[in-house]
Amino acid sequence: MAATRAAPHACEIFTSLEYGPVPESHACALAWLDTQDRCLGHYVNGKWLKPEHRNSVPCQDPITGENLASCLQAQAKDVAAAVEAARTAFKSWSAQPGVVRGQHLTRLAKVIQKHQRLLWTLESLVTGRVVREVRDGDVQLAQQLLHYHAIQASTQEEALAGWEPMGVIGLILPPTFSFLEMMWRICPALAMGCTVVALVPPTSPTPLLLAQLAGELGSFPGILNVISGPASLGPILASQPAIQKVAFCGALEGGLRLLIQESVWDEFMRRLQERMGRLRSGQGLDGAVDMGTRGAAACDLAQRFVHEAQSQGAQVFQAGDVPPKSPFYPPTLVSNLPPASPCAQAEVPWPVVVASPFRTAKEALAVANGTPRGGSASVWSERLGQALELGYGLQMGTVWINAHNLRDPSVPTGGCKESGCSWHGGPDGLYEYLRPSRTPIQVSCLSKNMNYDTFGLAVPSTLPAGPEIGPSPAPPYGLFVGGRFQAPGARSSRPIQDSSGNLHGYVAEGGAKDIRGAVEAAHQAAPGWAGQSPGARAGLLWALAAALERRKSTLASRLERQGVELKAAEAEVELSARRLRAWGARAQAQGHTLQVSGLRGPVLRLREPLGVLAVVCPDEWPLLAFVSLLAPALACGNTVVMVPSAACPLLALEVCQDMATLFPAGLANVVTGDRDHLTRCLALHQDVQALWYFGSAQ
């Protein structure tokens, strides 16, 4: 007879049919930590780096608080060493044909597949996230990302012919990030031929494991380097001369806001509460659990939020099978929060959901767009038309219809407003790590003596400087705002000199108030302009081109005054007109695209104008640069506020005369004045969607 094992309380389970714990062993994660003697360093150039005399920070289990390992805190020297390794690696990595890079990434994906249990166990153990999410979601998507980008790499030579990899990319990650977010950034960077130095907070060993897996592939050790260190090293990383770009990933809160139409409020709340009752919370490594924990700090944050919400009059519903002690916090539903209360504006912490009612779709849109956050949203409705309307109207990076949080490597993710301005994934995301071929490498210079508080504050006073000598008629005086020439708020002017040092003319001295007025005018014109059909936009740009040509002699003679030869001046005018036409044509060609991806259902990529763009023009090429920057912004449906060349803004003002007759008011606004001061005003204005700056190094 066989040996039997007694199960004394099978009877109780038979009656109660409760779930039991299904713990996954974290032995393999501990074993890996043991290979490093529980003391993790940095991983640079294919080798572990453990410099001496560094502080170390403990890495703790978020549930029990026990120390799992200690991680070294890097110092500036270590950062420099990593960047140097990445720079050397870049030379060989970027020279490889795309196919070789693609194959290397595929090999990395296979290595991840072989060690996936270690990866998900380590991630779940250290961050407290549910192992099911990491195993079925993150790790699988990470492999898919690698495969997708391997294919992109292998077709890079043909598909992205005029572009080359940027160089060494610095990646700064916040204290609470997931390993998947890191992959979203690393994969396109590596695929395109860049190399990466990642600065991770010292309490997360998973990136180090990933770097080790990548390094052990053998062929290109230095392409992925990971340093663990405090966030204060961020500026040091950014100021390394070899770093071409810094990708910064912000911390995500993780709570959700629900907007529910009043007519379905009761029904929805009932179903939501019923479902919440079924959630189980527990140790991340338990396979039958829905939610883990994110540590004691996150638990406190959630608790404070809920208490505050209650004190402001909200109702709180908590449910689910949750272990009572900290750091577990039950899933919480907050409703009846008055919309003007501070909690309604703040970020919602995990695992809280704030539900608010709305009456009409228009109201929902206003509420949803009324926050500075613009990451992603989902719209649930059985009426297709309404769902699409909301989808178009929401100012969010990604909108899902009748689904939530579906991710696929070929679909770009990004955000609007404060959620960021870069895009990852998909064919668009590749451009983040590319630049046009043969452009000069920019050396970043973080000026040590830069004082942000005083930059551009002082406005130099201007005094009369001699008689104006110039062809008459002189260009109209004033700032071109809202479709007409206005006097500046400050009521003073600055002199413009020509190439022989004589006075060419006076232009208005614009200030903060003028910038404000200009931005307002631009915002007023923005909806109308964005709503114009591409053909209409193209038409306007072509009309401006024709006007420029009619004005050629005046423009050329002004350029001559600035020291440009007549022939070259005329050529500049012609080129400006040509560029306007070219961008007009592009306006018509651009449009929305429909993409098919691995997800069930189509993906619609909308190219929307940003809104109001501010452009600060360079000193050189006063006409050509002005036009070349104006045209693309307008062609894509944005309205602009421009600060023309400081050396000779008169040319821009000439163009304004034509714009006054051709363009709708507020479409393009030009403010002259002290460039630093105006730049400061524009940068500090929170309703300018983007700023293109071509001024001084400072």
Next chain:
Amino acid sequence: MSAHNRGTDLDLSWISKIQVNHPAVLRRAEQIQARRTVKKEWQAAWLLKAVTFIDLTTLSGDDTSSNIQRLCYKAKYPIREDLLKALNMHDKGITTAAVCVYPARVCDAVRALKAAGCNIPVASVATGFPAGQTHLKTRLEEIRLAVEDGATEIDVVINRSLVLTGQWEGSDFIKTSTGKETVNATFPVAIVMLRAIRDFFWKTGNKIGFKPAGGIRSAKDSLAWLSLVKEELGDEWLKPELFRIGASTLLSDIERQIYHHVTGRYAAYHDLPMS
């Protein structure tokens, strides 16, 4: 069986308002097995519970009184005695929920169960099983005869032509299909049905039962079904009065799993009594 469905007036607007988010249902269905698992003694207890939900079924053309008798005996003693003893469950009266046979075999089944001293109900399929395309008169007569012979539950095949033309009937239980189709009990279908049951309960207070049938062969599957019902409807529905699993080979797989839990070894088919 539980109290009968008291029924409500037919309100066709309920039916027209039904909307199913198909991709979302498919996504949830994919996750079911990954979402909840049970191991060790929990798994053993759940499997025993699953046994008590089984409608042990034989619907073959060559059914005779001898295989019916074997089936009924197995229904009374679904798991080997010593395995139950090891789990301390031998005195809990573990039997399957019912025995399900063709109308002509109801007599044999009743006789066999009586001989075994077992009072589990005999369920009969009826009404022109499996296609349902016979005259109303003969379908009603089938039900009458089966009940006369001693069947206390009837699996009715609905008239699909009525359904397709929008004419509805009420019932105490809904079953996923006859079990004789190519695609039978799948999770997406079940999710939609379970949610309909829940909505009906919220609207009228009547609890309707659910029976998936066809294609449930492994013990692991049965655990997934149990957890699905638990998640969607709650513990109240995890009773034989409201939940049945129509299966035949499932029982042997469950028995083998329990054997493994008790002894630590995998049994061969010949180690365990046949059904």
